[in-house]
Amino acid sequence: MLFLNKLLPIFVLxxxxxxxxxxxxxxxxxxxxxxxxxxxxxxxxxxxxxxxxMQALESGYPPVALDQAxxxxxxxxxxxxxxxxxxxxxxxxLPNLGEANERLEGGIQLWQRGKxxxxxxxxxxxxxxxxxxxxxxxxxxxxxxxxxxxEKILITTEVGNTADEARAVATMMRARGWSKxxxxxxxxxxPRAARLFRKAGVDFVPFAVDHQTDPxxxxxxxxxxxxxxxxxTTEQVLRELYGIGFYAxxxx
Numbered sequence: 001m002l003f004l005n006k007l008l009p010i011f012v013l014x015x016x017x018x019x020x021x022x023x024x025x026x027x028x029x030x031x032x033x034x035x036x037x038x039x040x041x042x043x044x045x046x047x048x049x050x051x052x053x054m055q056a057l058e059s060g061y062p063p064v065a066l067d068q069a070x071x072x073x074x075x076x077x078x079x080x081x082x083x084x085x086x087x088x089x090x091x092x093x094l095p096n097l098g099e100a101n102e103r104l105e106g107g108i109q110l111w112q113r114g115k116x117x118x119x120x121x122x123x124x125x126x127x128x129x130x131x132x133x134x135x136x137x138x139x140x141x142x143x144x145x146x147x148x149x150x151e152k153i154l155i156t157t158e159v160g161n162t163a164d165e166a167r168a169v170a171t172m173m174r175a176r177g178w179s180k181x182x183x184x185x186x187x188x189x190x191p192r193a194a195r196l197f198r199k200a201g202v203d204f205v206p207f208a209v210d211h212q213t214d215p216x217x218x219x220x221x222x223x224x225x226x227x228x229x230x231x232x233t234t235e236q237v238l239r240e241l242y243g244i245g246f247y248a249x250x251x252x
Contacts, residue, residue, distance in 0.1 A: 013235050013242075014044035045226035050233035054213045057237055058187040061208035066109050070205045073178035074154070075116035076169055077107035078162065078185040078193060079124025079135040095138050100186050102209040104139055107184045108146050110207065116182055119148060120172065122165045123158040134158055162193050163247060166200035179203060186210035188236065192244050 018037045025033030043049055081104045086093040097104070111119040121136035121143075136155035143153055156168035173181065180203045185193050187208035197204055212233065 013238055014040055014231060015235070041231075042226050044234040045228070045231040047223040047225075047227065047230045047233075048219060050230040050237070051213050051217075051223070053237040054188060054233055055215060057191060057240060058208070058211055058213055059215070061187045061190045061206055063187075063209075063211055064207060066106075066113055066115075069110055069113075069115050069182060069207055071114070072116050072180045072182045072205055073173075073176075074118040074120050075107050075110045075182045075184060076120040076204075077103050077122070077139065078165055078183070078189070079122045079159070080186070080189070082135055082138055085131055085133075095142060100189075100210050103184055103186060104142060106207060106209040107139075108143055108148065110182060110184065111143075111148060111152070112146075118152055118154055119143060120154045120156065120169070120181070122156045122168060124165070125158055125160060162189075162243070163196050163200075166193070166196040166202060169197070170200040170202050173202065180205065182207050184209060188212065188240055192240055192247070195244065196247060 018041050021033040021037035021040070025031065025037065080100050081098055082101075083096040083098040086096060107119055107121075110116065121139040123134035123136045125131050125134045134155070140150070140153050140155060144150055154172070156165065156172055159165045159168050169181065172178075183190075183193065183197060183202075183204040184207045187210060190206055190208045194204075194206055
């Protein structure tokens, strides 16, 4: 399963199709696969396409003011907040936060505003990467440095994906008698997370962060020019859609 999880994106992400089309074109000495590869690369690398796809994914979960968030038994922050691990033996090093670090900030600020009695981090560890510690431990250190008491911070069991996170949180809720949580994750990730948490029987209030699009923005000529960041955004959206489809097929 882990092998498939790493291999399948090659066939559903833009660069994967570009590579396949180029190989077919060169192998068969045909022009149309090469032209098709360039078209796919261009279209997926424009902000007008990438931004539209991302906005469609995020539109169901617009930003909510911290003070307007509903109260719940706990604030649950999903993993995916940190970048590469610090070098071995580098105790006390500043944690390397990733692009979705707003998840961590959102969880901390929600707890500080009394939106939940506990702050919960998931024990995220990507199965095929060498991580000395689960993300929850790293997040706990940051939260404690920000003044949150250690006894108010909880970490789930080790998890490898969003479906695991949903089941681990559901188990924790049953054990502690909680009825509702505030679920914090990136806006682009919330559709997939929401589906899986509902499937696990978790009653939650979504609190989306890390929004990447402005629904009131205006197009310019630059939005039609190909850029590497736009291609990365397109791939990010397609990965989320791939994940939603993957779990739908498995009915998980």
